[in-house]
Amino acid sequence: MNSETNISKKVVVLGGGISGLGAAILAASRGYDVFLSDRAVVNDAFAKALNEHGISYESGAHTLEKLIEADVIIKSPGIPDHIDLIKQLKQAGIEIISEIEFAFREEREVPVIAITGSNGKTTTTSLMSYLLETAQVNATTGGNIGESYALQVAQKPADYRLLEVSSFQLDGCYEFAPHIAILLNITPDHLDRYDYQFENYIDSKMRIAQSQKASDYFIYNADDQAITEALKNKDIKAQLVPFSMTQELKHGAFIKDNQIIITLNNTLFTMPIQELALKGKHNTANTMAAATAATLLKIRKETIRQSLQSFKGVEHRLENVLKINKVQYINDSKATNVNATYFALDSMEHPTVWIVGGVDKGNNYSDLYELVNRKVKAIVCLGIDNGKIIENFAKCVDTVVETSSMEDAVRVAYRLAKAGDNVLLSPACASFDLFENYEDRGRQFKAAVRNL
Incomplete structure (x- = not known):
């Protein structure tokens, strides 16, 4: 034993x-x-x-x-x-x-890189996995994506364990201490599991760093108020490594003159934003977090650059599916909360027909009003109960249509979209009313688009 x-x-x-x-x-x-x-x-x-x-x-x-x-x-x-x-x-x-x-207690000797956040954790974990693979580091990737951590500990020896971890997984953690922990952001999500108290959800996310030691690293988003406030009240022993899109930092990662700049332990890494494979402000933040972790692991700068330029992105996250009659169809099924959908709408550069809806987890849609006014020409509701979406957005757009199947939603969007428009599936809700999970929802969207 x-x-x-x-x-x-x-x-x-x-x-x-x-x-x-x-x-x-x-x-x-x-x-x-x-x-x-x-x-x-x-x-x-x-x-x-x-x-x-x-x-x-x-x-x-x-x-x-x-x-x-x-x-x-x-x-x-x-x-x-x-x-x-x-x-x-x-x-x-x-x-x-x-x-x-459990898996951590059974394999304490192998260092863990753990990534959490309300949004972007799958993209960041996938990018980190690609970085490690390109650098030929013997690492497994799992947790909230792919294989379970425990199964990998049982069957796949490795030098590092890269994990995506959710708040639900962290809730049952007490001794879990990643060598490098990354916290991308904290925005209201899953509040139905946290007594509708945002503070409880924040506490859950901060558990990723609770057992870290002084020799460990905690990479966090210095622009996120929930995180910076929580740090004031938590006794985090790990070395703090911030990243920021808005402020210049002496230690950590930031943006200056359209370049990512990372300064850590007398190491300087720079790269122009336009060379990044992942586009959009939120993805620049995700990329900074992954590149910071890669720098801490002493991966060669050229390998980091090459990886950030050639990474292909994640299925169901702002995934371009097809262009039909000059209309771009985009699968963002992984957007299961308001904040993820905010990023998706913010990145739209053309008039958008927005497919939205599913199981509401206590969503507050007010943050989306301004973006919907500016970016969205029509809304297609996809869910069993669309009342809250209609109530929130009926004044923002002239056209709101209710549908009850993916095929129907895509057909309606096809009729509403004109040349030069986008059709965006970004539900802002969980998928369990009409679909098995967000992957099933995304696959059904892609199949329906291909059948147009």
């Missing part, structure tokens, strides 16, 4: 998705007595993997008597803390942690 872990012999994994399966396989590989419990039906491929590793499980229900025997519970990030089952398990005095926390 790992001598550094607090975990006793009996491990229960709650949730049989990607993170749950990874945690169960890692726990089994370490010789723990593992039981997985999923309220939904475990899919066939996952059930096969559990059987192959000799992991016992239940599917379609949670049996409290079996769960309460645990010394530690590894909880899926999709399961909220406020449900009765979790309350009962906490009352029983059982430690409940996330898969990220």
